[in-house]
Amino acid sequence: LFAHVEMAPGDPILGLTEQYLADPRPNKVNLGVGIYVDEAGRVPLLECVREVEQALARDPRPRGYLPIDGLPAYDRATQKLLFGADSPLLAAGRVATAQTIGGSGALRVGADLLRQILGPGAKVAISSPSWGNHHVVFRTAGFELLEYRYYDPASKGVDHAGLLEDLGRLQPGTVVLLHACCHNPTGVDLDATQWHQVVALLKERHLLPFVDIAYQGFDRGTERDALAIRLLGEAGVDAFVVANSYSKSFSLYGERVGALSFVGADREEAARLRSRIKATIRANYSSPAAHGALLVAGVLESDELRARWEGELGQMRGRIHAMRAALVDKLAARGAPQYGFFTRQAGMFSYSGLSRAQVERLREEYAIYALSTGRICVAALNEANIDYVAGAVAAVSKG
Numbered sequence: 001l002f003a004h005v006e007m008a009p010g011d012p013i014l015g016l017t018e019q020y021l022a023d024p025r026p027n028k029v030n031l032g033v034g035i036y037v038d039e040a041g042r043v044p045l046l047e048c049v050r051e052v053e054q055a056l057a058r059d060p061r062p063r064g065y066l067p068i069d070g071l072p073a074y075d076r077a078t079q080k081l082l083f084g085a086d087s088p089l090l091a092a093g094r095v096a097t098a099q100t101i102g103g104s105g106a107l108r109v110g111a112d113l114l115r116q117i118l119g120p121g122a123k124v125a126i127s128s129p130s131w132g133n134h135h136v137v138f139r140t141a142g143f144e145l146l147e148y149r150y151y152d153p154a155s156k157g158v159d160h161a162g163l164l165e166d167l168g169r170l171q172p173g174t175v176v177l178l179h180a181c182c183h184n185p186t187g188v189d190l191d192a193t194q195w196h197q198v199v200a201l202l203k204e205r206h207l208l209p210f211v212d213i214a215y216q217g218f219d220r221g222t223e224r225d226a227l228a229i230r231l232l233g234e235a236g237v238d239a240f241v242v243a244n245s246y247s248k249s250f251s252l253y254g255e256r257v258g259a260l261s262f263v264g265a266d267r268e269e270a271a272r273l274r275s276r277i278k279a280t281i282r283a284n285y286s287s288p289a290a291h292g293a294l295l296v297a298g299v300l301e302s303d304e305l306r307a308r309w310e311g312e313l314g315q316m317r318g319r320i321h322a323m324r325a326a327l328v329d330k331l332a333a334r335g336a337p338q339y340g341f342f343t344r345q346a347g348m349f350s351y352s353g354l355s356r357a358q359v360e361r362l363r364e365e366y367a368i369y370a371l372s373t374g375r376i377c378v379a380a381l382n383e384a385n386i387d388y389v390a391g392a393v394a395a396v397s398k399g
């Protein structure tokens with residue numbers, strides 16, 4: 001029965017990691033990673049998380065199922081973080097939030113439910129470029145995929161005119177997938193003025209915003225990084241969706257902590273949406289896992305631990321900023337001043353502008369691994385490797 005089953009296409013990022021691991025050169029550097037690593041190259045275990053985990057271990061509890069939409073304290077804390085503690089949307093009961101299996105689970109449950117709501121002609125517009133899983137998830141859910149212009153290779157910034165033009169051409173009811181901050185893969189974000197314009201356009205054209213926020217706190221802080229969500233609320237957009245992930249902001253990748261929020265026109269609509277989200281989760285995996293949600297809720301519910309989390313998140317953010325600034329300085333000192341844009345980009349990813357051929361040279365001559373698109377993970381830089389990387393990038397940039 002399985003004789004005709006074909007191999008699924010390989011994941012290019014995982015393939016690169018395998019190649020990196022097999023590379024015997026001692027000075028190798030993997031800039032292809034998709035996670036935050038600390039100065040020592042390790043995935044951090046945050047102190048605030050460790051503290052909650054130890055408290056849980058001291059007081060072990062029976063392992064019943066969580067409700068279908070997850071731990072209530074986790075959902076409440078998530079809503080405040082995304083929409084703001086004083087959000088009128090929350091006060092009006094307009095938001096239905098459910099804990100999901102990571103941000104990916106939120107995207108998938110959200111896409112499945114939207115496809116049910118919108119029917120067979122459902123369309124989604126995705127930024128060009130975007131995180132590869134966006135296409136996979138929405139295509140698998142039965143959406144027709146469209147793209148809108150986003151990254152401008154010439155300016156290494158946003159093609160804002162192209163973006164507005166493309167969004168302006170979409171049919172009403174089209175889902176528009178937006179990265180709230182720290183755009184993956186480019187690191188290029190909209191500024192506040194641009195967000196205002198995009199939000200006004202989305203409202204005017206009756207488009208359906210779907211905000212993916214996987215790096216809240218990695219650029220300027222948890223409040224500022226949620227600007228897109230806050231503006232959608234303030235503008236009076238009466239329907240939008242948010243998928244969020246704590247994988248990066250709590251360094252809890254393997255615990256699969258995320259959430260899906262649907263914003264409806266009023267409390268009654270939100271109640272119907274909540275029931276539909278739950279039905280979709282039920283059909284997927286029945287209910288989410290408890291441990292990661294207990295950790296996140298434990299931190300966010302305590303004023304003291306929450307403050308500590310903001311501090312630890314600030315350290316991760318600070319290190320990313322420091323590495324960006326140092327890379328620009330070191331490249332300029334080596335005769336490559338054209339990389340100043342690295343400090344204008346946000347989050348841990350950067351489109352470096354390196355060509356496929358330059359990326360290949362970095363790998364072959366210097367054992368430095370980056371994605372063939374030129375995406376690098378800035379968090380993979382540290383005091384020990386940054387001079388070597390800057391020297392190599394400057395060398396391949398001279399041709």
Ligand code: PMP
Pocket residue numbers: 034101102103104105131179184212213214245246247253256257258
């Ligand atoms: N959205 C974006 C843009 C991401 O980069 C990621 C993680 N790489 C996710 C969503 C999903 O995160 P999670 O690991 O929580 O599923």
